[in-house]
Amino acid sequence: MTEKITAVKGMNDLLPDATALWRPIETCARETLTSFGFGEVRTPILEKTALFVRGVGEATDIVGKEMYTFEDGATGTRAGTLVSLRPEGTAPAVRAAIEHNQLAQGALVRWFYLGPMFRRERQQRGRYRQFFQVGAEIYGAATPQADAELIDAAQAFLSRLDLGAITLELNSLGDSDCRPRYVAALIDALKERAGDLCPECQRRLETNPLRVLDCKNAQCQAVCASAPTIDSFLCDPCRDHFARVRQLLDAIGIAYTVNPRIVRGLDYYTRTVFEFVSHETGEGGLGSQSTVCAGGRYDGLIQSLGGPATPAVGFAAGLDRLALLAARRAQAIPGPELFIAPMGEAAILKALQLAAALRRRGVFVDQDLRGGGLKSQLRRADKVGARFTLVIGDSELDSGKAALKRMADGETREISLDADAIAAAL
Ligand code: HAM
Numbered sequence: 001m002t003e004k005i006t007a008v009k010g011m012n013d014l015l016p017d018a019t020a021l022w023r024p025i026e027t028c029a030r031e032t033l034t035s036f037g038f039g040e041v042r043t044p045i046l047e048k049t050a051l052f053v054r055g056v057g058e059a060t061d062i063v064g065k066e067m068y069t070f071e072d073g074a075t076g077t078r079a080g081t082l083v084s085l086r087p088e089g090t091a092p093a094v095r096a097a098i099e100h101n102q103l104a105q106g107a108l109v110r111w112f113y114l115g116p117m118f119r120r121e122r123q124q125r126g127r128y129r130q131f132f133q134v135g136a137e138i139y140g141a142a143t144p145q146a147d148a149e150l151i152d153a154a155q156a157f158l159s160r161l162d163l164g165a166i167t168l169e170l171n172s173l174g175d176s177d178c179r180p181r182y183v184a185a186l187i188d189a190l191k192e193r194a195g196d197l198c199p200e201c202q203r204r205l206e207t208n209p210l211r212v213l214d215c216k217n218a219q220c221q222a223v224c225a226s227a228p229t230i231d232s233f234l235c236d237p238c239r240d241h242f243a244r245v246r247q248l249l250d251a252i253g254i255a256y257t258v259n260p261r262i263v264r265g266l267d268y269y270t271r272t273v274f275e276f277v278s279h280e281t282g283e284g285g286l287g288s289q290s291t292v293c294a295g296g297r298y299d300g301l302i303q304s305l306g307g308p309a310t311p312a313v314g315f316a317a318g319l320d321r322l323a324l325l326a327a328r329r330a331q332a333i334p335g336p337e338l339f340i341a342p343m344g345e346a347a348i349l350k351a352l353q354l355a356a357a358l359r360r361r362g363v364f365v366d367q368d369l370r371g372g373g374l375k376s377q378l379r380r381a382d383k384v385g386a387r388f389t390l391v392i393g394d395s396e397l398d399s400g401k402a403a404l405k406r407m408a409d410g411e412t413r414e415i416s417l418d419a420d421a422i423a424a425a426l
Pocket of ligand 1: 088090119129130131132133135292296315320
C-alpha cells in the first residue's frame with residue numbers, strides 16, 4: 001500500500017462535527033463585537049518578519065523560537081525578504097491601520113479579526129501550531145474607559161457562549177517610566193537565587209526577566225514567590241489608571257482578581273494586562289492551557305511600528321480552546337428534514353426534481369445517491385436522522401400522491417407530489 005501523508009503535527013483538520021461546534025462561536029464573536037462597534041478586518045497570513053521582531057519583541061519565545069520564517073523572493077527565486085506566518089494578530093492589524101492611514105490625529109478605531117495564527121510550540125491539548133484567534137483592538141483612546149469597555153466586550157462574548165467557570169485576572173505592567181525600576185529590582189532579587197532557576201529562566205534573566213514570573217517550573221515559581229511584585233513600583237499615573245479601570249469594572253459588574261504575576265508573552269504591553277482563565281477540570285477541561293482569552297494596553301506599539309503616537313488596547317481569544325470547552329455540551333448535528341426514497345428510473349427523476357425545488361425553498365433534503373433497494377434506502381434515512389421520509393414508486397407517480405411518514409412516531413399522511421404541498425407539510 002502507498003504510504004499515507006499525514007497533516008503537519010500540531011495543525012488540525014476540522015471535520016463537520018468540529019466545524020458545527022466552531023461556527024456558533026464565530027457567529028457569537030462577530031455579533032457581540034459588532035454590537036460594540038468593532039468592524040472586521042482581514043489581513044494576510046504572511047507578514048514581513050521584521051513586523052513581529054519589532055512589534056512582538058525579539059526576546060520573546062514567540063519571535064525567538066516559534067515563528068515559521070522563510071525568504072520570499074521574486075518568482076522562481078528563494079532569496080529576498082524574510083517573511084513569517086503570523087504568530088498573532090495585533091502587530092498585523094496595527095501595520096494595516098498605519099498603512100491605510102486610519103490613525104489620523106484624534107481618530108478612534110475599533111477593529112476585530114478572526115483567523116489562523118502559527119507558532120511552533122510543543123503540541124498538547126489546547127496548544128497547537130496552527131490555532132485560531134478572534135481578536136479586538138481599540139486605537140486612539142488612552143482612557144480607562146477604553147480598557148473597561150474592551151474587557152466588557154471580551155466578557156460579553158465569553159459569557160454568551162456559556163462555557164462553564166471562567167474568571168478574569170488583571171494586572172498593570174506600568175509604563176516606560178516605572179517598569180524599568182521594577183525590572184531592575186526583580187533582576188536583583190532573582191540573581192540572588194539564580195542557581196535555583198531552570199536553565200531557560202537563567203537565560204531569561206538576561207534577555208526577558210519578566211518572563212521568569214510566568215515559568216511553570218515549580219522551583220522557578222518558588223523563587224518568584226519571594227520576589228517583589230510590580231504593584232508597589234507603579235508610578236502615580238499608572239497607579240491611578242489601574243485604580244480607575246478596576247473602579248469601572250466594579251461599576252459594570254465585572255468580577256476580577258488582581259494577579260500581580262501576570263506578565264504576558266509579548267513585549268508590547270503597557271499598563272493594563274488581563275487573562276480570562278477557564279476552571280473546568282477533568283476530561284472536558286483545558287489542563288495547563290487554561291487561558292482562553294488575553295490582552296491588554298499597548299500604548300507604544302503603533303509609534304514603534306512607524307505610526308503616529310496612538311494609545312491602544314486589545315484582546316485575543318483562542319477559538320480552539322473555546323471549542324474544546326463547547327464540546328462538553330455538544331449536541332448532535334440535526335439530520336435532514338426530508339429523505340426521499342425513489343424506486344425506479346422515473347421515480348428517481350421525480351425525486352431529483354422535488355429535492356431541487358425543496359432545497360431552493362431552504363428545506364434540508366437528502367437521498368441515497370448510491371441508489372439501492374427500498375430497505376437499504378430507509379436504513380440510510382434512519383442513520384442520517386431524517387425527520388420525514390417519502391417513498392416514490394410507479395403507483396405514486398401514477399396517482400401524483402405519496403405517503404409522507406414522520407419518523408418519530410411512524411404517522412403517515414397522504415400528500416401531493418408537489419414541492420409547495422410537501423414544504424407546507426414538514
Ligand atoms: P496571546 O496570549 O499570545 O495574546 O494569545 C491569546 C490567546 O490565544 C491565548 O489566551 C490562547 O487562548 C490562544 N493561543 C495562544 N497560543 C495558542 C496555541 N499555540 N494554541 C492554541 N491557542 C493559543 C496575543 O496573541 C495578543 N495578540 C492578544 C492581544 C490582542 N493583545 C492585545 N490585543
